Amino acid sequence: MNKPGQAANGGQRPIDIVKGGMVRRHRAERRFKIYGLSAIVLSLAFLSFLLISIVSQGYSAFQQTYIKLEINFDQNVLSGNLATANYQALVKKALYKLFPDVKGRGDKRHLAKLVSPGASFDLRKMVLADRHIIGTTREVWLPANDDVDMAVKGHYRRDVAESERRLTDKQLAWIDVLEHRQRLEKRFNVTFFTAGDSREPEQAGILGAAMGSFYTLIVTLVLSFPIGVAAAIYLEEFAPTNKWTDLIEVNINNLAAVPSIVFGLLGLAVFLNFFGLPRSAPLVGGLVLTLMTLPTIIIASRAALKSVPPSIREAALGIGSSKMQMVLNHVLPLAMPGMLTGTIIGMAQALGETAPLLMIGMVAFIVDIPAGFTDPATVLPVQIYLWADSPERAFVERTSAAIMVLLAFLIAMNLVAILLRKRFERRW
Amino acid sequence: METNNSGVEPEPTEDGAPEAAPALKNGRLVSREDRRTVGIPTVDNPRMRTEHVDVYYNYGEKHAIKDVTLDLARNEVLAMIGPSGCGKSTYLRCLNRMNDTIDGCQVSGKITLDGEDIYAPRVDVSPLRAQIGMVFQKPNPFPKSIWENVAYGPRIHGLATNRSEQDEVVETSLKRAGLWEEVKDHLQDPGTGLSGGQQQRLCIARTIAVSPEVILMDEPCSALDPISTAVIEDLINELKEHYSIAIVTHSMQQASRVSQRTAYFHLGDLIEVGPTEQVFTTPLHQLTEDYITGRFG
Numbered sequence: 001m002n003k004p005g006q007a008a009n010g011g012q013r014p015i016d017i018v019k020g021g022m023v024r025r026h027r028a029e030r031r032f033k034i035y036g037l038s039a040i041v042l043s044l045a046f047l048s049f050l051l052i053s054i055v056s057q058g059y060s061a062f063q064q065t066y067i068k069l070e071i072n073f074d075q076n077v078l079s080g081n082l083a084t085a086n087y088q089a090l091v092k093k094a095l096y097k098l099f100p101d102v103k104g105r106g107d108k109r110h111l112a113k114l115v116s117p118g119a120s121f122d123l124r125k126m127v128l129a130d131r132h133i134i135g136t137t138r139e140v141w142l143p144a145n146d147d148v149d150m151a152v153k154g155h156y157r158r159d160v161a162e163s164e165r166r167l168t169d170k171q172l173a174w175i176d177v178l179e180h181r182q183r184l185e186k187r188f189n190v191t192f193f194t195a196g197d198s199r200e201p202e203q204a205g206i207l208g209a210a211m212g213s214f215y216t217l218i219v220t221l222v223l224s225f226p227i228g229v230a231a232a233i234y235l236e237e238f239a240p241t242n243k244w245t246d247l248i249e250v251n252i253n254n255l256a257a258v259p260s261i262v263f264g265l266l267g268l269a270v271f272l273n274f275f276g277l278p279r280s281a282p283l284v285g286g287l288v289l290t291l292m293t294l295p296t297i298i299i300a301s302r303a304a305l306k307s308v309p310p311s312i313r314e315a316a317l318g319i320g321s322s323k324m325q326m327v328l329n330h331v332l333p334l335a336m337p338g339m340l341t342g343t344i345i346g347m348a349q350a351l352g353e354t355a356p357l358l359m360i361g362m363v364a365f366i367v368d369i370p371a372g373f374t375d376p377a378t379v380l381p382v383q384i385y386l387w388a389d390s391p392e393r394a395f396v397e398r399t400s401a402a403i404m405v406l407l408a409f410l411i412a413m414n415l416v417a418i419l420l421r422k423r424f425e426r427r428w
Numbered sequence: 429m430e431t432n433n434s435g436v437e438p439e440p441t442e443d444g445a446p447e448a449a450p451a452l453k454n455g456r457l458v459s460r461e462d463r464r465t466v467g468i469p470t471v472d473n474p475r476m477r478t479e480h481v482d483v484y485y486n487y488g489e490k491h492a493i494k495d496v497t498l499d500l501a502r503n504e505v506l507a508m509i510g511p512s513g514c515g516k517s518t519y520l521r522c523l524n525r526m527n528d529t530i531d532g533c534q535v536s537g538k539i540t541l542d543g544e545d546i547y548a549p550r551v552d553v554s555p556l557r558a559q560i561g562m563v564f565q566k567p568n569p570f571p572k573s574i575w576e577n578v579a580y581g582p583r584i585h586g587l588a589t590n591r592s593e594q595d596e597v598v599e600t601s602l603k604r605a606g607l608w609e610e611v612k613d614h615l616q617d618p619g620t621g622l623s624g625g626q627q628q629r630l631c632i633a634r635t636i637a638v639s640p641e642v643i644l645m646d647e648p649c650s651a652l653d654p655i656s657t658a659v660i661e662d663l664i665n666e667l668k669e670h671y672s673i674a675i676v677t678h679s680m681q682q683a684s685r686v687s688q689r690t691a692y693f694h695l696g697d698l699i700e701v702g703p704t705e706q707v708f709t710t711p712l713h714q715l716t717e718d719y720i721t722g723r724f725g
Contacts, residue, residue, distance in 0.1 A: 241531055309568075311564065311566055311568035312568060313529075314526065314564060314568065315564065318635070319635060320553075320554045320555060320581065320585060325584055329580070
């Protein structure tokens with residue numbers, strides 16, 4: 001046996017061999033670091049690419065072009081039932097007055113199309129709110145049609161042949177005139193945040209889908225969190241280990257990997273066809289998403305329970321706590337942060353889920369904002385899917401804007417997860 | 429503490445080790461192959477009595493304790509020594525049924541507390557464990573305040589129902605555990621923030637807060653420095669005035685310092701029981717002598 005530090009083989013001291021190998025070791029370490037760094041850089045690059053493309057396409061949807069018109073609230077038009085009066089005529093008259101040299105029915109029709117058909121609703125709202133304006137003339141900013149909006153925002157190509165454009169040469173000229181007279185203005189798009197869906201992009205809003213998502217997630221949370229946590233506690237703390245619990249465990253793990261559309265089919269067959277629950281309702285959506293989220297919550301909660309050190313359990317049992325007291329007073333508080341994180345991850349998944357909701361009719365075109373759990377509704381990701389499918393150019397930016405809203409919701413939920421974790425976290 | 433016999437010349441006892449007589453026939457030790465218990469495992473009027481207990485792990489695969497008969501007297505400290513894996517901790521955990529929590533652990537034989545079979549079908553383990561407290565190898569305070577650590581047990585057992593009663597039990601328990609002076613000004617600090625020795629004394633305070641009659645200690649000082657160890661040993665000496673204490677230890681010095689009787693376990697067999705001084709000076713069994721002279725273990 002060699003004495004420490006003495007020559008071993010070939011006159012080399014062991015420490016020289018060790019040192020000789022260090023170069024190789026350091027190189028391997030550096031290489032590993034570079035792999036890791038490049039993976040992070042790559043994923044960050046993709047993420048920022050995604051975000052930049054969505055934001056650059058979507059930010060303009062937060063503004064909408066308005067046209068300033070002198071509306072004469074004509075007593076002759078506004079006689080009779082105010083709710084069904086011909087407000088469109090008021091808009092048309094104001095436009096004709098602005099362009100007195102436009103004659104001919106075709107041109108007049110084209111001119112009228114510059115203003116959104118939704119403008120008449122705005123006027124009706126004004127009149128119904130204050131009847132004294134009847135008979136007066138007011139300056140009113142009315143939403144422009146989506147094509148005008150696109151032209152003003154510069155998303156419109158003017159160099160193609162007239163037959164291939166949605167706006168005629170004359171319409172483009174009128175837009176230029178209006179812009180020159182400062183009668184066109186881009187304003188904050190309130191409609192986008194306060195309206196439900198619409199076939200007219202300038203009237204379409206995200207609120208209906210957001211409320212649908214909200215109600216759906218409430219149902220999901222209220223059902224899946226208690227059920228999931230209770231199942232996890234039972235399986236982890238109380239259930240005997242035998243082939244039945246093994247079978248249940250395998251099935252839960254399998255359920256977590258089942259394609260989500262299968263849950264939609266299940267919801268269609270069971271909740272709609274068998275139990276006869278309403279179609280397109282957040283209640284059913286929530287039930288379906290509960291089924292989908294449960295495995296995630298159960299698995300995360302069991303992992304959180306498993307990570308509580310056995311010494312805490314022994315300490316509690318050792319002074320004579322019952323099993324229930326041990327779980328409720330000592331294990332559960334320590335497992336809570338993990339359970340909440342798992343739950344919020346599951347909820348975020350549910351928020352972004354589209355496929356199962358298509359099966360239960362939440363893909364319908366719904367204009368009204370849902371006011372309850374059984375009203376027909378759609379949800380944010382389905383709304384994105386619907387708008388992405390629409391041919392109008394103005395829906396492109398609205399799709400991106402809706403994605404931004406969805407992402408904002410997800411970030412907010414993750415923030416809550418982090419805060420809850422911080423709040424409940426304890427060391428042992 | 430009282431034993432039937434000094435143990436130098438063991439007499440066969442009714443259910444202890446009837447055929448353990450071969451000891452010291454002609455001044456020689458019992459051979460290593462003989463695994464019957466030598467010495468006197470029983471005492472008069474014991475606090476706890478264990479009769480022919482066998483413990484199996486993994487549904488009968490591992491025979492952890494083989495036919496152990498051993499008594500714990502009133503107001504004594506019984507030390508259990510032996511090499512790692514000899515079953516002394518397993519035996520200790522039988523006494524308050526902590527082995528119930530291990531899947532596949534089977535206990536047979538009879539263990540009584542003041543004559544009552546603790547494995548009888550109707551026995552509820554919660555009050556039993558309040559009666560037979562346990563201090564674990566690694567200090568394991570709850571991740572809650574010092575006050576809450578001590579008050580929790582009395583509260584769940586209904587021993588201290590209002591705040592002033594709980595304050596009182598916290599104070600007396602911490603005083604008895606010798607921790608009061610050090611923590612009385614920050615009872616709301618987390619128990620996990622104390623030093624190792626303080627944590628272990630907190631665990632002892634938590635155990636005595638529920639007024640047990642027996643305290644089981646599973647190597648309570650193995651994670652502690654010598655000074656904390658000395659403090660806890662002093663504490664054990666004081667506690668034996670009120671409680672019966674069974675302590676598992678790897679340190680023979682500790683066993684000789686704190687205990688009145690010592691039991692030596694070897695691979696699941698109880699080899700020798702006797703007054704501590706006799707076991708360490710004139711062991712009867714070859715295996716015991718091997719162990720205490722440091723031949724193995």
